[in-house]
Amino acid sequence: MKYDIKDASLAPQGTKRIEWADRDMPVLSLVRERFAREKPLDGRKMSACLHITAETANLARTLKAGGADLVLCASNPLSTQDDVAAGLSIEYDIPVFAVRGEDRDTYYSHIEAAIAHRPSITMDDGADLVNVLHSKYPERAGEITASLEETTTGVIRLRAMAQAGALLFPVVAVNDATTKHLFDNRYGTGQSTIDGIIRATDALLAGKKFVISGYGWCGRGVATRARGMGAVVIITEVDPLRALEAAMDGFLVMPMKEAAAQGDIFVTVTGDMHIIREEHFRAMKDGAVVANSGHFNVEIDIEGLERIADEKNADIKELVDEYIIDGRRIYILGEGRLINLAAAHGHPASVMDMSFATQALVSEYAIQNSDILEPRVYDVPRSIEEWISRLKLESMGISIDTLTPEQEKYLSSYDMGT
Numbered sequence: 572m573k574y575d576i577k578d579a580s581l582a583p584q585g586t587k588r589i590e591w592a593d594r595d596m597p598v599l600s601l602v603r604e605r606f607a608r609e610k611p612l613d614g615r616k617m618s619a620c621l622h623i624t625a626e627t628a629n630l631a632r633t634l635k636a637g638g639a640d641l642v643l644c645a646s647n648p649l650s651t652q653d654d655v656a657a658g659l660s661i662e663y664d665i666p667v668f669a670v671r672g673e674d675r676d677t678y679y680s681h682i683e684a685a686i687a688h689r690p691s692i693t694m695d696d697g698a699d700l701v702n703v704l705h706s707k708y709p710e711r712a713g714e715i716t717a718s719l720e721e722t723t724t725g726v727i728r729l730r731a732m733a734q735a736g737a738l739l740f741p742v743v744a745v746n747d748a749t750t751k752h753l754f755d756n757r758y759g760t761g762q763s764t765i766d767g768i769i770r771a772t773d774a775l776l777a778g779k780k781f782v783i784s785g786y787g788w789c790g791r792g793v794a795t796r797a798r799g800m801g802a803v804v805i806i807t808e809v810d811p812l813r814a815l816e817a818a819m820d821g822f823l824v825m826p827m828k829e830a831a832a833q834g835d836i837f838v839t840v841t842g843d844m845h846i847i848r849e850e851h852f853r854a855m856k857d858g859a860v861v862a863n864s865g866h867f868n869v870e871i872d873i874e875g876l877e878r879i880a881d882e883k884n885a886d887i888k889e890l891v892d893e894y895i896i897d898g899r900r901i902y903i904l905g906e907g908r909l910i911n912l913a914a915a916h917g918h919p920a921s922v923m924d925m926s927f928a929t930q931a932l933v934s935e936y937a938i939q940n941s942d943i944l945e946p947r948v949y950d951v952p953r954s955i956e957e958w959i960s961r962l963k964l965e966s967m968g969i970s971i972d973t974l975t976p977e978q979e980k981y982l983s984s985y986d987m988g989t
């Protein structure tokens with residue numbers, strides 16, 4: 572099969588959407604222009620397991636402009652934009668294997684299709700492609716120059732694999748680049764999570780008790796946006812430093828057991844499993860709304876909820892399932908899958924601009940350094956990060972100061988002006 576998409580007739584609509592996003596991705600456009608001239612990825616086979624969105628499409632166009640022979644598959648069954656998948660496969664001739672709402676078997680058959688492409692560079696958002704390569708095709712490891720990982724959850728897993736000596740090829744932790752997590756995780760997740768919850772529920776946030784589990788970059792982003800809309804924000808954490816930071820940022824901090832009884836809206840962004848479970852559902856108020864914005868749908872123990880619920884009414888509204896426990900209604904959004912992509916359009920293009928410019932430049936870096944890369948987790952080189960931030964500032968019409976020679980000397984001395 573050349574590609575597997577929902578409906579080829581959606582291609583013109585998808586193409587418009589891709590072009591619209593591209594207007595807000597000036598840094599990636601500059602990379603694309605250079606890649607088209609220099610062809611740094613010439614003839615390289617690449618497979619990318621990413622959310623199939625308009626922003627990802629512009630990354631794919633950039634890699635193709637650089638000479639890559641690229642296929643894409645979804646990194647989540649509910650995040651695919653079917654019109655974008657059609658636009659990419661048909662108008663841009665970049666094969667996509669992804670259909671929104673695909674079942675587990677189809678999801679994995681699409682990952683298999685990406686592996687059958689025999690890539691030398693892979694990209695992941697959650698490490699599923701790398702996992703299947705390791706578990707089913709370890710003999711192919713020698714073919715992989717490097718794999719690039721886009722998300723916190725994936726990097727945590729890959730570092731664990733490296734630590735255990737189980738990692739078979741080099742990985743670059745794109746997520747850990749400042750140009751990625753400081754902006755995408757904070758401002759991207761912050762805005763798109765609130766967007767997803769509002770689109771799914773039409774709820775007013777002002778005056779609501781909004782419980783956020785996890786105060787990493789994503790949690791910080793959601794918390795400041797929710798506060799900005801008038802919610803009373805409660806943070807739950809397991810890390811004392813992060814909990815302290817949340818408290819000093821002015822948020823209420825408490826264990827989930829307490830928060831469960833108070834919250835109107837709950838969002839998990841921890842990267843861990845069963846953050847909200849039976850004991851918490853039992854304590855919740857009538858009408859509580861529960862969503863997840865972490866990568867995998869394991870943060871909310873929906874199986875536990877199904878066990879204790881007296882009744883389930885699926886799809887009482889698009890992407891809303893109602894569960895009744897002792898007469899109290901609890902609403903689960905998007906089956907516990909990442910709500911920012913299930914109910915909204917994911918992070919805005921302007922922030923994905925930096926994440927995906929980083930991805931594109933790191934793929935070039937991996938090829939240039941293929942001789943020295945070993946099976947471990949690498950950081951993104953500082954020079955790439957600086958280049959991207961300068962160009963992003965420029966595109967925003969912002970200029971900054973430079974050090975005077977006197978200031979440079981002061982910073983490198985230990986006896987001046989003390």
Ligand code: ADE
Binds near residue numbers: 917919
């Ligand atoms: N992850 C979060 N938002 C995204 C988007 N718009 N495109 C691709 N991946 C994303």
